[in-house]
Amino acid sequence: MSVQPATASSSPSICSQPLHIRSDPYAGRKYHASTALPANFDLLGDCTPYSYTIWKRFRNEVCAECWRYDRGRRSFLTRRDDEGHGRNQGSAAGGGRATKGATAVGAGLWFCDERCQESWITREGLDAVDLLRRLEGARQKKMNATSSVDTGAELKDMTQEDADRAWDSVRERERRPKEVRKWRDIQLDDYETDMARYVLLALLRCQREQLRLQRNCTRHCNCQPSNLSCWTLENGQTLDGSPAGVRSDSRNGCEQGSDWRTFSSLQTNESSLLRACPEILAHQTRIYQLLRGRFGTNAAANTVSQLPSRSILPPAHSPQGIGLASWAEADEDTKLCRGPDLVDIISIENVRRILGVDPGNSFGIWEVPLMEESECLGFAVYPVASFFNHHCSPNVRKERDGRRLRFLTTRSVREGGELCISYGHVEGMSWTERQKELLEGWYFKCRCSRCTAEEPGTRG
Ligand SMILES: [Zn+2]
Ligand SMILES: [Zn+2]
Structure with a gap:
Protein backbone atom coordinates (compact mmCIF):
# COMPACT_ATOMS: atom_id res chain seq x y z
CA MET A 1 0.00 0.00 0.00
CA SER A 2 1.60 3.22 -1.09
CA VAL A 3 1.75 6.35 0.94
CA GLN A 4 0.49 9.26 -1.04
CA PRO A 5 2.27 12.47 -0.18
CA ALA A 6 -0.05 15.30 0.73
CA THR A 7 1.74 17.50 -1.76
CA ALA A 8 0.72 15.49 -4.81
CA SER A 9 -1.11 17.80 -7.15
CA SER A 10 -4.43 16.02 -6.84
CA SER A 11 -4.27 15.91 -3.07
CA PRO A 12 -5.75 18.44 -0.74
CA SER A 13 -3.61 20.60 1.47
CA ILE A 14 -3.93 18.53 4.57
CA CYS A 15 -0.88 18.53 6.67
CA SER A 16 -1.87 17.72 10.22
CA GLN A 17 1.04 15.83 11.60
CA PRO A 18 -0.59 12.88 13.37
CA LEU A 19 -2.37 11.91 10.18
CA HIS A 20 -1.38 10.83 6.79
CA ILE A 21 -3.54 9.93 3.88
CA ARG A 22 -3.11 6.62 2.15
CA SER A 23 -4.64 5.81 -1.14
CA ASP A 24 -6.23 2.48 -1.63
CA PRO A 25 -7.68 1.39 -4.98
CA TYR A 26 -10.76 -0.02 -3.23
CA ALA A 27 -11.22 2.15 -0.16
CA GLY A 28 -10.08 5.44 -1.70
CA ARG A 29 -8.13 7.90 0.39
CA LYS A 30 -8.11 7.26 4.09
CA TYR A 31 -6.47 8.43 7.25
CA HIS A 32 -3.77 6.52 9.08
CA ALA A 33 -1.88 7.41 12.22
CA SER A 34 1.61 8.56 11.35
CA THR A 35 2.69 7.92 14.91
CA ALA A 36 1.33 6.01 17.91
CA LEU A 37 -1.55 8.00 19.40
CA PRO A 38 -3.03 7.97 22.90
CA ALA A 39 -6.75 7.83 23.62
CA ASN A 40 -8.63 11.15 23.43
CA PHE A 41 -6.13 12.59 21.01
CA ASP A 42 -7.49 15.53 19.02
CA LEU A 43 -6.77 14.60 15.41
CA LEU A 44 -7.78 17.56 13.31
CA GLY A 45 -8.69 20.43 15.57
CA ASP A 46 -11.82 22.29 14.56
CA CYS A 47 -13.21 21.16 11.24
CA THR A 48 -15.52 23.57 9.54
CA PRO A 49 -18.05 22.81 6.81
CA TYR A 50 -17.65 23.91 3.24
CA GLY A 95 -45.94 37.73 9.59
CA GLY A 96 -48.71 39.16 7.55
CA ARG A 97 -49.95 37.53 4.44
CA ALA A 98 -48.22 38.83 1.42
CA THR A 99 -50.19 40.84 -1.01
CA LYS A 100 -48.96 39.62 -4.30
CA GLY A 101 -45.39 40.72 -4.93
CA ALA A 102 -45.45 43.25 -2.11
CA THR A 103 -43.75 41.39 0.71
CA ALA A 104 -40.13 40.46 0.34
CA GLY A 360 -21.51 9.44 1.27
CA ASN A 361 -19.51 12.48 2.33
CA SER A 362 -21.95 14.66 4.23
CA PHE A 363 -22.53 14.58 7.96
CA GLY A 364 -26.03 14.88 9.34
CA ILE A 365 -26.48 17.93 11.55
CA TRP A 366 -27.94 16.20 14.55
CA GLU A 367 -29.51 17.93 17.46
CA VAL A 368 -27.09 17.87 20.40
CA PRO A 369 -26.80 16.32 22.88
CA LEU A 370 -27.44 13.28 20.77
CA MET A 371 -30.31 11.23 22.12
CA GLU A 372 -32.44 8.45 20.84
CA GLU A 373 -35.04 10.91 19.54
CA SER A 374 -32.65 13.65 18.30
CA GLU A 375 -33.73 15.41 15.16
CA CYS A 376 -31.60 15.55 12.03
CA LEU A 377 -31.73 19.24 11.19
CA GLY A 378 -29.82 19.19 7.92
CA PHE A 379 -26.47 18.14 6.56
CA ALA A 380 -23.01 19.59 6.04
CA VAL A 381 -19.89 18.59 4.14
CA TYR A 382 -16.59 18.84 6.00
CA PRO A 383 -13.95 18.22 3.36
CA VAL A 384 -11.10 17.05 5.60
CA ALA A 385 -13.39 14.86 7.68
CA SER A 386 -14.40 12.86 4.63
CA PHE A 387 -11.16 10.92 4.62
CA PHE A 388 -12.18 8.98 7.70
CA ASN A 389 -13.37 5.58 6.67
CA HIS A 390 -16.07 3.70 8.48
CA HIS A 391 -15.63 0.98 11.07
CA CYS A 392 -18.41 -0.60 13.11
CA SER A 393 -16.16 -0.44 16.14
CA PRO A 394 -14.44 2.88 15.45
CA ASN A 395 -11.28 4.20 17.08
CA VAL A 396 -12.31 7.81 16.43
CA ARG A 397 -15.39 9.64 17.67
CA LYS A 398 -16.73 12.97 16.55
CA GLU A 399 -18.05 15.82 18.63
CA ARG A 400 -20.02 18.73 17.32
CA ASP A 401 -19.59 22.16 18.83
CA GLY A 402 -21.74 24.62 16.93
CA ARG A 403 -20.87 24.23 13.27
CA ARG A 404 -17.46 22.78 14.09
CA LEU A 405 -16.63 19.10 14.33
CA ARG A 406 -13.77 17.61 16.29
CA PHE A 407 -12.36 14.12 15.95
CA LEU A 408 -10.87 12.36 18.95
CA THR A 409 -9.39 8.92 19.33
CA THR A 410 -11.52 6.62 21.47
CA ARG A 411 -8.56 4.42 22.38
CA SER A 412 -4.84 4.33 21.72
CA VAL A 413 -3.90 3.68 18.11
CA ARG A 414 -0.66 2.10 16.91
CA GLU A 415 1.56 3.80 14.39
CA GLY A 416 0.20 3.18 10.91
CA GLY A 417 -3.20 2.09 12.20
CA GLU A 418 -6.20 3.20 10.17
CA LEU A 419 -8.34 5.86 11.81
CA CYS A 420 -12.04 5.22 11.43
CA ILE A 421 -15.27 6.79 12.56
CA SER A 422 -18.70 5.25 12.54
CA TYR A 423 -21.08 6.53 9.87
CA GLY A 424 -24.58 6.85 11.17
CA HIS A 425 -25.26 5.33 14.54
CA VAL A 426 -24.68 1.71 13.76
CA GLU A 427 -22.49 0.58 16.64
CA GLY A 428 -25.38 -0.75 18.70
CA MET A 429 -26.98 -2.61 15.81
CA SER A 430 -26.79 -6.24 14.82
CA TRP A 431 -24.73 -7.35 11.82
CA THR A 432 -27.83 -7.50 9.60
CA GLU A 433 -29.11 -4.08 10.67
CA ARG A 434 -25.70 -2.50 10.19
CA GLN A 435 -25.27 -3.94 6.72
CA LYS A 436 -28.70 -2.69 5.69
CA GLU A 437 -28.14 0.79 7.14
CA LEU A 438 -24.71 1.23 5.55
CA LEU A 439 -25.79 -0.09 2.19
CA GLU A 440 -28.84 2.16 2.03
CA GLY A 441 -27.26 5.24 3.51
CA TRP A 442 -23.67 5.02 2.32
CA TYR A 443 -23.79 2.54 -0.56
CA PHE A 444 -21.27 0.04 0.68
CA LYS A 445 -21.17 -3.44 2.11
CA CYS A 446 -19.21 -3.18 5.33
CA ARG A 447 -16.25 -5.52 5.56
CA CYS A 448 -14.68 -4.05 8.66
CA SER A 449 -12.99 -6.48 11.06
CA ARG A 450 -16.05 -6.53 13.32
CA CYS A 451 -18.43 -7.29 10.45
CA THR A 452 -16.13 -9.97 9.10
CA ALA A 453 -16.03 -11.60 12.53
CA GLU A 454 -19.77 -11.30 13.12
CA GLU A 455 -21.01 -12.26 9.68
CA PRO A 456 -23.55 -15.06 10.08
CA GLY A 457 -22.30 -18.41 8.91
CA THR A 458 -18.65 -17.58 9.28
CA ARG A 459 -18.28 -18.89 12.79
CA GLY A 460 -19.55 -22.41 12.33
ZN1 LIG B 1 -18.67 -3.09 9.78
ZN1 LIG C 1 -26.31 31.03 16.95
Whole structure:
Protein backbone atom coordinates (compact mmCIF):
# COMPACT_ATOMS: atom_id res chain seq x y z
CA MET A 1 0.00 0.00 0.00
CA SER A 2 1.60 3.22 -1.09
CA VAL A 3 1.75 6.35 0.94
CA GLN A 4 0.49 9.26 -1.04
CA PRO A 5 2.27 12.47 -0.18
CA ALA A 6 -0.05 15.30 0.73
CA THR A 7 1.74 17.50 -1.76
CA ALA A 8 0.72 15.49 -4.81
CA SER A 9 -1.11 17.80 -7.15
CA SER A 10 -4.43 16.02 -6.84
CA SER A 11 -4.27 15.91 -3.07
CA PRO A 12 -5.75 18.44 -0.74
CA SER A 13 -3.61 20.60 1.47
CA ILE A 14 -3.93 18.53 4.57
CA CYS A 15 -0.88 18.53 6.67
CA SER A 16 -1.87 17.72 10.22
CA GLN A 17 1.04 15.83 11.60
CA PRO A 18 -0.59 12.88 13.37
CA LEU A 19 -2.37 11.91 10.18
CA HIS A 20 -1.38 10.83 6.79
CA ILE A 21 -3.54 9.93 3.88
CA ARG A 22 -3.11 6.62 2.15
CA SER A 23 -4.64 5.81 -1.14
CA ASP A 24 -6.23 2.48 -1.63
CA PRO A 25 -7.68 1.39 -4.98
CA TYR A 26 -10.76 -0.02 -3.23
CA ALA A 27 -11.22 2.15 -0.16
CA GLY A 28 -10.08 5.44 -1.70
CA ARG A 29 -8.13 7.90 0.39
CA LYS A 30 -8.11 7.26 4.09
CA TYR A 31 -6.47 8.43 7.25
CA HIS A 32 -3.77 6.52 9.08
CA ALA A 33 -1.88 7.41 12.22
CA SER A 34 1.61 8.56 11.35
CA THR A 35 2.69 7.92 14.91
CA ALA A 36 1.33 6.01 17.91
CA LEU A 37 -1.55 8.00 19.40
CA PRO A 38 -3.03 7.97 22.90
CA ALA A 39 -6.75 7.83 23.62
CA ASN A 40 -8.63 11.15 23.43
CA PHE A 41 -6.13 12.59 21.01
CA ASP A 42 -7.49 15.53 19.02
CA LEU A 43 -6.77 14.60 15.41
CA LEU A 44 -7.78 17.56 13.31
CA GLY A 45 -8.69 20.43 15.57
CA ASP A 46 -11.82 22.29 14.56
CA CYS A 47 -13.21 21.16 11.24
CA THR A 48 -15.52 23.57 9.54
CA PRO A 49 -18.05 22.81 6.81
CA TYR A 50 -17.65 23.91 3.24
CA SER A 51 -21.36 24.04 2.69
CA TYR A 52 -24.48 22.94 4.47
CA THR A 53 -28.22 23.08 4.44
CA ILE A 54 -30.81 23.18 7.18
CA TRP A 55 -34.03 21.47 6.10
CA LYS A 56 -36.92 23.86 5.64
CA ARG A 57 -38.89 22.18 8.39
CA PHE A 58 -36.30 23.38 10.93
CA ARG A 59 -35.21 26.55 9.19
CA ASN A 60 -36.84 28.98 11.57
CA GLU A 61 -36.00 26.93 14.64
CA VAL A 62 -32.24 26.61 14.10
CA CYS A 63 -29.53 29.28 14.21
CA ALA A 64 -27.99 29.41 10.72
CA GLU A 65 -24.57 29.99 12.25
CA CYS A 66 -24.18 27.90 15.39
CA TRP A 67 -26.99 25.44 14.58
CA ARG A 68 -28.44 25.81 18.04
CA TYR A 69 -31.81 24.13 18.27
CA ASP A 70 -34.06 24.20 21.28
CA ARG A 71 -36.62 21.51 20.60
CA GLY A 72 -38.62 23.72 18.31
CA ARG A 73 -38.66 26.80 20.53
CA ARG A 74 -37.84 29.97 18.66
CA SER A 75 -37.48 32.63 21.35
CA PHE A 76 -33.65 32.54 21.29
CA LEU A 77 -33.58 33.50 17.61
CA THR A 78 -33.48 37.27 17.62
CA ARG A 79 -32.09 38.17 14.20
CA ARG A 80 -33.12 37.39 10.71
CA ASP A 81 -31.30 37.47 7.36
CA ASP A 82 -29.34 40.72 6.90
CA GLU A 83 -31.46 42.64 9.35
CA GLY A 84 -29.46 45.61 10.60
CA HIS A 85 -27.24 45.75 7.55
CA GLY A 86 -29.28 48.42 5.84
CA ARG A 87 -30.33 46.40 2.84
CA ASN A 88 -33.74 45.47 1.63
CA GLN A 89 -34.63 43.20 4.45
CA GLY A 90 -37.39 40.70 4.68
CA SER A 91 -39.97 41.75 7.22
CA ALA A 92 -38.48 40.69 10.51
CA ALA A 93 -41.60 39.22 11.96
CA GLY A 94 -42.30 37.31 8.82
CA GLY A 95 -45.94 37.73 9.59
CA GLY A 96 -48.71 39.16 7.55
CA ARG A 97 -49.95 37.53 4.44
CA ALA A 98 -48.22 38.83 1.42
CA THR A 99 -50.19 40.84 -1.01
CA LYS A 100 -48.96 39.62 -4.30
CA GLY A 101 -45.39 40.72 -4.93
CA ALA A 102 -45.45 43.25 -2.11
CA THR A 103 -43.75 41.39 0.71
CA ALA A 104 -40.13 40.46 0.34
CA VAL A 105 -39.35 36.78 0.56
CA GLY A 106 -36.96 36.03 3.40
CA ALA A 107 -33.57 34.43 2.82
CA GLY A 108 -34.43 31.73 5.36
CA LEU A 109 -31.68 32.65 7.81
CA TRP A 110 -32.29 32.99 11.52
CA PHE A 111 -29.65 33.78 14.11
CA CYS A 112 -29.35 33.67 17.88
CA ASP A 113 -28.02 37.20 17.97
CA GLU A 114 -25.92 39.80 16.22
CA ARG A 115 -22.73 37.82 16.78
CA CYS A 116 -23.99 34.71 15.05
CA GLN A 117 -25.33 36.85 12.23
CA GLU A 118 -22.04 38.71 11.90
CA SER A 119 -20.02 35.50 11.72
CA TRP A 120 -22.26 34.07 9.04
CA ILE A 121 -22.23 37.20 6.93
CA THR A 122 -18.48 37.68 7.28
CA ARG A 123 -17.83 34.17 6.05
CA GLU A 124 -20.49 33.69 3.38
CA GLY A 125 -20.81 37.32 2.29
CA LEU A 126 -23.67 39.79 2.38
CA ASP A 127 -24.40 38.92 -1.23
CA ALA A 128 -25.17 35.39 -0.16
CA VAL A 129 -28.15 36.68 1.81
CA ASP A 130 -29.52 38.37 -1.29
CA LEU A 131 -28.92 35.37 -3.47
CA LEU A 132 -30.60 33.03 -0.98
CA ARG A 133 -33.55 35.41 -0.87
CA ARG A 134 -33.79 35.26 -4.64
CA LEU A 135 -33.48 31.50 -4.52
CA GLU A 136 -36.29 31.31 -1.96
CA GLY A 137 -38.39 33.19 -4.50
CA ALA A 138 -38.29 30.01 -6.58
CA ARG A 139 -39.66 27.82 -3.82
CA GLN A 140 -43.13 26.56 -4.60
CA LYS A 141 -45.69 28.15 -2.34
CA LYS A 142 -47.52 24.90 -2.09
CA MET A 143 -46.63 21.51 -3.39
CA ASN A 144 -47.89 21.00 -6.87
CA ALA A 145 -48.57 17.61 -8.18
CA THR A 146 -45.13 16.43 -9.24
CA SER A 147 -43.94 18.76 -11.91
CA SER A 148 -42.01 16.14 -13.72
CA VAL A 149 -38.99 16.88 -15.83
CA ASP A 150 -38.21 14.68 -18.76
CA THR A 151 -34.62 13.64 -18.33
CA GLY A 152 -34.82 11.27 -21.24
CA ALA A 153 -33.75 8.46 -18.95
CA GLU A 154 -35.65 5.45 -17.78
CA LEU A 155 -36.23 5.50 -14.07
CA LYS A 156 -35.14 1.97 -13.37
CA ASP A 157 -31.63 0.62 -13.70
CA MET A 158 -30.17 4.02 -14.29
CA THR A 159 -26.58 3.95 -15.45
CA GLN A 160 -23.87 6.56 -15.58
CA GLU A 161 -24.51 6.84 -19.31
CA ASP A 162 -28.16 7.70 -18.68
CA ALA A 163 -27.12 10.46 -16.33
CA ASP A 164 -24.54 11.78 -18.77
CA ARG A 165 -27.13 11.78 -21.52
CA ALA A 166 -29.62 13.73 -19.41
CA TRP A 167 -27.01 16.34 -18.59
CA ASP A 168 -25.90 16.54 -22.21
CA SER A 169 -29.45 17.36 -23.13
CA VAL A 170 -29.44 20.18 -20.56
CA ARG A 171 -26.15 21.38 -22.00
CA GLU A 172 -27.68 21.32 -25.46
CA ARG A 173 -30.68 23.40 -24.41
CA GLU A 174 -28.42 25.79 -22.56
CA ARG A 175 -27.01 26.99 -25.86
CA ARG A 176 -30.28 28.78 -26.54
CA PRO A 177 -30.50 31.99 -24.47
CA LYS A 178 -34.27 31.96 -24.83
CA GLU A 179 -34.41 28.58 -23.16
CA VAL A 180 -32.16 29.71 -20.30
CA ARG A 181 -34.39 32.73 -19.72
CA LYS A 182 -37.28 30.36 -19.19
CA TRP A 183 -35.31 28.57 -16.47
CA ARG A 184 -35.58 31.67 -14.28
CA ASP A 185 -39.19 30.84 -13.67
CA ILE A 186 -38.70 27.24 -12.65
CA GLN A 187 -40.31 26.54 -9.31
CA LEU A 188 -38.52 24.17 -6.95
CA ASP A 189 -40.07 21.91 -4.38
CA ASP A 190 -38.83 22.00 -0.79
CA TYR A 191 -36.22 19.28 -1.25
CA GLU A 192 -34.87 20.92 -4.38
CA THR A 193 -34.73 24.36 -2.80
CA ASP A 194 -32.91 23.02 0.26
CA MET A 195 -30.41 21.23 -1.98
CA ALA A 196 -30.05 24.33 -4.17
CA ARG A 197 -29.13 26.34 -1.05
CA TYR A 198 -26.32 23.86 -0.35
CA VAL A 199 -25.13 24.12 -3.97
CA LEU A 200 -25.33 27.90 -4.05
CA LEU A 201 -23.35 28.34 -0.82
CA ALA A 202 -20.64 26.02 -2.15
CA LEU A 203 -20.48 27.92 -5.44
CA LEU A 204 -20.27 31.24 -3.65
CA ARG A 205 -17.44 30.02 -1.47
CA CYS A 206 -15.60 28.81 -4.54
CA GLN A 207 -16.07 32.22 -6.10
CA ARG A 208 -14.90 34.06 -2.99
CA GLU A 209 -11.83 31.84 -2.73
CA GLN A 210 -10.84 32.74 -6.27
CA LEU A 211 -11.37 36.38 -5.51
CA ARG A 212 -9.36 36.23 -2.32
CA LEU A 213 -6.66 34.36 -4.10
CA GLN A 214 -6.35 37.16 -6.60
CA ARG A 215 -6.64 40.08 -4.28
CA ASN A 216 -5.15 39.40 -0.94
CA CYS A 217 -3.14 36.33 -0.67
CA THR A 218 0.55 36.64 -0.92
CA ARG A 219 1.53 33.15 -0.05
CA HIS A 220 0.10 29.75 0.43
CA CYS A 221 1.52 28.52 3.66
CA ASN A 222 1.81 24.86 4.40
CA CYS A 223 -0.38 24.93 7.40
CA GLN A 224 0.95 23.59 10.63
CA PRO A 225 -1.33 21.68 12.95
CA SER A 226 -1.60 24.70 15.19
CA ASN A 227 -2.04 27.10 12.33
CA LEU A 228 -5.38 26.69 10.69
CA SER A 229 -5.00 29.68 8.46
CA CYS A 230 -4.18 28.71 4.91
CA TRP A 231 -4.15 32.13 3.39
CA THR A 232 -2.44 35.17 4.76
CA LEU A 233 -3.73 38.59 4.00
CA GLU A 234 -1.24 40.85 2.33
CA ASN A 235 -1.21 43.48 5.01
CA GLY A 236 -1.21 40.94 7.80
CA GLN A 237 -4.66 42.13 8.65
CA THR A 238 -6.98 40.10 10.75
CA LEU A 239 -10.56 41.12 10.72
CA ASP A 240 -11.33 43.07 13.85
CA GLY A 241 -14.17 42.51 16.16
CA SER A 242 -14.26 38.75 15.85
CA PRO A 243 -17.04 37.59 18.06
CA ALA A 244 -15.80 35.55 20.97
CA GLY A 245 -15.53 31.93 20.05
CA VAL A 246 -14.96 32.66 16.39
CA ARG A 247 -11.37 32.25 15.37
CA SER A 248 -10.00 35.10 13.38
CA ASP A 249 -8.62 32.68 10.82
CA SER A 250 -12.00 31.19 10.16
CA ARG A 251 -13.31 34.68 9.56
CA ASN A 252 -11.06 34.86 6.55
CA GLY A 253 -13.07 32.01 5.14
CA CYS A 254 -9.98 29.87 4.78
CA GLU A 255 -10.23 27.17 7.34
CA GLN A 256 -7.82 24.32 7.01
CA GLY A 257 -8.78 22.07 4.15
CA SER A 258 -12.25 23.59 3.94
CA ASP A 259 -11.52 24.83 0.47
CA TRP A 260 -12.74 24.13 -3.01
CA ARG A 261 -9.72 22.07 -3.93
CA THR A 262 -10.29 19.64 -1.08
CA PHE A 263 -14.07 19.74 -1.37
CA SER A 264 -14.13 19.07 -5.10
CA SER A 265 -11.58 16.29 -4.75
CA LEU A 266 -13.94 14.21 -2.62
CA GLN A 267 -15.28 11.06 -4.15
CA THR A 268 -18.53 11.69 -5.95
CA ASN A 269 -21.26 9.16 -5.40
CA GLU A 270 -23.56 10.30 -8.14
CA SER A 271 -23.96 6.93 -9.78
CA SER A 272 -24.60 5.06 -6.51
CA LEU A 273 -27.20 7.63 -5.56
CA LEU A 274 -28.93 7.51 -8.93
CA ARG A 275 -28.95 3.75 -8.94
CA ALA A 276 -30.68 3.80 -5.57
CA CYS A 277 -32.97 6.77 -6.29
CA PRO A 278 -33.27 7.36 -10.06
CA GLU A 279 -35.83 10.13 -9.56
CA ILE A 280 -33.11 12.31 -8.02
CA LEU A 281 -31.74 13.02 -11.48
CA ALA A 282 -34.76 15.11 -12.40
CA HIS A 283 -34.37 17.08 -9.17
CA GLN A 284 -30.68 17.65 -9.88
CA THR A 285 -31.13 18.92 -13.42
CA ARG A 286 -33.96 21.18 -12.28
CA ILE A 287 -31.76 22.64 -9.53
CA TYR A 288 -29.05 23.37 -12.07
CA GLN A 289 -31.44 24.93 -14.55
CA LEU A 290 -32.93 27.20 -11.92
CA LEU A 291 -29.51 28.34 -10.69
CA ARG A 292 -28.38 28.90 -14.24
CA GLY A 293 -31.55 30.76 -15.12
CA ARG A 294 -31.61 32.96 -12.03
CA PHE A 295 -27.92 33.58 -11.42
CA GLY A 296 -26.05 32.21 -14.39
CA THR A 297 -25.99 35.22 -16.67
CA ASN A 298 -24.08 38.39 -16.05
CA ALA A 299 -27.28 40.34 -15.91
CA ALA A 300 -28.89 37.90 -13.50
CA ALA A 301 -25.90 37.75 -11.18
CA ASN A 302 -25.41 41.48 -11.01
CA THR A 303 -25.92 41.71 -7.28
CA VAL A 304 -22.56 40.07 -6.89
CA SER A 305 -20.57 42.28 -9.18
CA GLN A 306 -21.07 45.99 -9.39
CA LEU A 307 -18.60 46.30 -12.24
CA PRO A 308 -19.65 46.13 -15.86
CA SER A 309 -19.84 42.63 -17.15
CA ARG A 310 -17.01 41.40 -19.21
CA SER A 311 -17.32 39.14 -22.15
CA ILE A 312 -16.35 35.71 -21.04
CA LEU A 313 -17.55 32.41 -22.31
CA PRO A 314 -19.33 30.01 -20.02
CA PRO A 315 -16.91 27.49 -18.57
CA ALA A 316 -15.79 24.91 -21.05
CA HIS A 317 -16.23 21.27 -20.23
CA SER A 318 -13.70 20.35 -17.62
CA PRO A 319 -13.27 16.66 -16.81
CA GLN A 320 -11.96 17.45 -13.34
CA GLY A 321 -15.13 19.31 -12.61
CA ILE A 322 -13.19 22.33 -11.50
CA GLY A 323 -15.06 24.29 -14.09
CA LEU A 324 -12.89 27.37 -14.10
CA ALA A 325 -11.61 26.87 -17.59
CA SER A 326 -12.86 30.20 -18.88
CA TRP A 327 -11.44 31.84 -15.80
CA ALA A 328 -8.03 30.39 -16.54
CA GLU A 329 -8.23 31.95 -19.96
CA ALA A 330 -9.34 35.36 -18.77
CA ASP A 331 -6.84 38.13 -19.25
CA GLU A 332 -4.56 39.03 -16.39
CA ASP A 333 -5.99 42.50 -15.87
CA THR A 334 -9.40 41.05 -15.37
CA LYS A 335 -8.06 38.57 -12.88
CA LEU A 336 -6.23 41.23 -10.94
CA CYS A 337 -9.15 43.54 -10.49
CA ARG A 338 -11.78 40.94 -9.71
CA GLY A 339 -12.41 37.30 -9.34
CA PRO A 340 -14.60 35.14 -11.51
CA ASP A 341 -18.27 35.96 -11.79
CA LEU A 342 -20.84 33.58 -10.48
CA VAL A 343 -21.57 32.98 -14.15
CA ASP A 344 -18.21 31.33 -14.51
CA ILE A 345 -18.78 29.07 -11.56
CA ILE A 346 -22.34 27.88 -12.20
CA SER A 347 -21.46 25.11 -14.59
CA ILE A 348 -22.93 21.68 -15.06
CA GLU A 349 -19.62 20.15 -13.95
CA ASN A 350 -19.49 22.12 -10.71
CA VAL A 351 -23.13 21.61 -9.82
CA ARG A 352 -22.95 17.88 -10.56
CA ARG A 353 -19.83 17.62 -8.47
CA ILE A 354 -21.32 19.48 -5.52
CA LEU A 355 -24.45 17.33 -5.64
CA GLY A 356 -22.39 14.17 -6.13
CA VAL A 357 -20.21 14.86 -3.12
CA ASP A 358 -23.15 15.03 -0.72
CA PRO A 359 -24.16 11.36 -0.60
CA GLY A 360 -21.51 9.44 1.27
CA ASN A 361 -19.51 12.48 2.33
CA SER A 362 -21.95 14.66 4.23
CA PHE A 363 -22.53 14.58 7.96
CA GLY A 364 -26.03 14.88 9.34
CA ILE A 365 -26.48 17.93 11.55
CA TRP A 366 -27.94 16.20 14.55
CA GLU A 367 -29.51 17.93 17.46
CA VAL A 368 -27.09 17.87 20.40
CA PRO A 369 -26.80 16.32 22.88
CA LEU A 370 -27.44 13.28 20.77
CA MET A 371 -30.31 11.23 22.12
CA GLU A 372 -32.44 8.45 20.84
CA GLU A 373 -35.04 10.91 19.54
CA SER A 374 -32.65 13.65 18.30
CA GLU A 375 -33.73 15.41 15.16
CA CYS A 376 -31.60 15.55 12.03
CA LEU A 377 -31.73 19.24 11.19
CA GLY A 378 -29.82 19.19 7.92
CA PHE A 379 -26.47 18.14 6.56
CA ALA A 380 -23.01 19.59 6.04
CA VAL A 381 -19.89 18.59 4.14
CA TYR A 382 -16.59 18.84 6.00
CA PRO A 383 -13.95 18.22 3.36
CA VAL A 384 -11.10 17.05 5.60
CA ALA A 385 -13.39 14.86 7.68
CA SER A 386 -14.40 12.86 4.63
CA PHE A 387 -11.16 10.92 4.62
CA PHE A 388 -12.18 8.98 7.70
CA ASN A 389 -13.37 5.58 6.67
CA HIS A 390 -16.07 3.70 8.48
CA HIS A 391 -15.63 0.98 11.07
CA CYS A 392 -18.41 -0.60 13.11
CA SER A 393 -16.16 -0.44 16.14
CA PRO A 394 -14.44 2.88 15.45
CA ASN A 395 -11.28 4.20 17.08
CA VAL A 396 -12.31 7.81 16.43
CA ARG A 397 -15.39 9.64 17.67
CA LYS A 398 -16.73 12.97 16.55
CA GLU A 399 -18.05 15.82 18.63
CA ARG A 400 -20.02 18.73 17.32
CA ASP A 401 -19.59 22.16 18.83
CA GLY A 402 -21.74 24.62 16.93
CA ARG A 403 -20.87 24.23 13.27
CA ARG A 404 -17.46 22.78 14.09
CA LEU A 405 -16.63 19.10 14.33
CA ARG A 406 -13.77 17.61 16.29
CA PHE A 407 -12.36 14.12 15.95
CA LEU A 408 -10.87 12.36 18.95
CA THR A 409 -9.39 8.92 19.33
CA THR A 410 -11.52 6.62 21.47
CA ARG A 411 -8.56 4.42 22.38
CA SER A 412 -4.84 4.33 21.72
CA VAL A 413 -3.90 3.68 18.11
CA ARG A 414 -0.66 2.10 16.91
CA GLU A 415 1.56 3.80 14.39
CA GLY A 416 0.20 3.18 10.91
CA GLY A 417 -3.20 2.09 12.20
CA GLU A 418 -6.20 3.20 10.17
CA LEU A 419 -8.34 5.86 11.81
CA CYS A 420 -12.04 5.22 11.43
CA ILE A 421 -15.27 6.79 12.56
CA SER A 422 -18.70 5.25 12.54
CA TYR A 423 -21.08 6.53 9.87
CA GLY A 424 -24.58 6.85 11.17
CA HIS A 425 -25.26 5.33 14.54
CA VAL A 426 -24.68 1.71 13.76
CA GLU A 427 -22.49 0.58 16.64
CA GLY A 428 -25.38 -0.75 18.70
CA MET A 429 -26.98 -2.61 15.81
CA SER A 430 -26.79 -6.24 14.82
CA TRP A 431 -24.73 -7.35 11.82
CA THR A 432 -27.83 -7.50 9.60
CA GLU A 433 -29.11 -4.08 10.67
CA ARG A 434 -25.70 -2.50 10.19
CA GLN A 435 -25.27 -3.94 6.72
CA LYS A 436 -28.70 -2.69 5.69
CA GLU A 437 -28.14 0.79 7.14
CA LEU A 438 -24.71 1.23 5.55
CA LEU A 439 -25.79 -0.09 2.19
CA GLU A 440 -28.84 2.16 2.03
CA GLY A 441 -27.26 5.24 3.51
CA TRP A 442 -23.67 5.02 2.32
CA TYR A 443 -23.79 2.54 -0.56
CA PHE A 444 -21.27 0.04 0.68
CA LYS A 445 -21.17 -3.44 2.11
CA CYS A 446 -19.21 -3.18 5.33
CA ARG A 447 -16.25 -5.52 5.56
CA CYS A 448 -14.68 -4.05 8.66
CA SER A 449 -12.99 -6.48 11.06
CA ARG A 450 -16.05 -6.53 13.32
CA CYS A 451 -18.43 -7.29 10.45
CA THR A 452 -16.13 -9.97 9.10
CA ALA A 453 -16.03 -11.60 12.53
CA GLU A 454 -19.77 -11.30 13.12
CA GLU A 455 -21.01 -12.26 9.68
CA PRO A 456 -23.55 -15.06 10.08
CA GLY A 457 -22.30 -18.41 8.91
CA THR A 458 -18.65 -17.58 9.28
CA ARG A 459 -18.28 -18.89 12.79
CA GLY A 460 -19.55 -22.41 12.33
ZN1 LIG B 1 -26.31 31.03 16.95
ZN1 LIG C 1 -18.67 -3.09 9.78
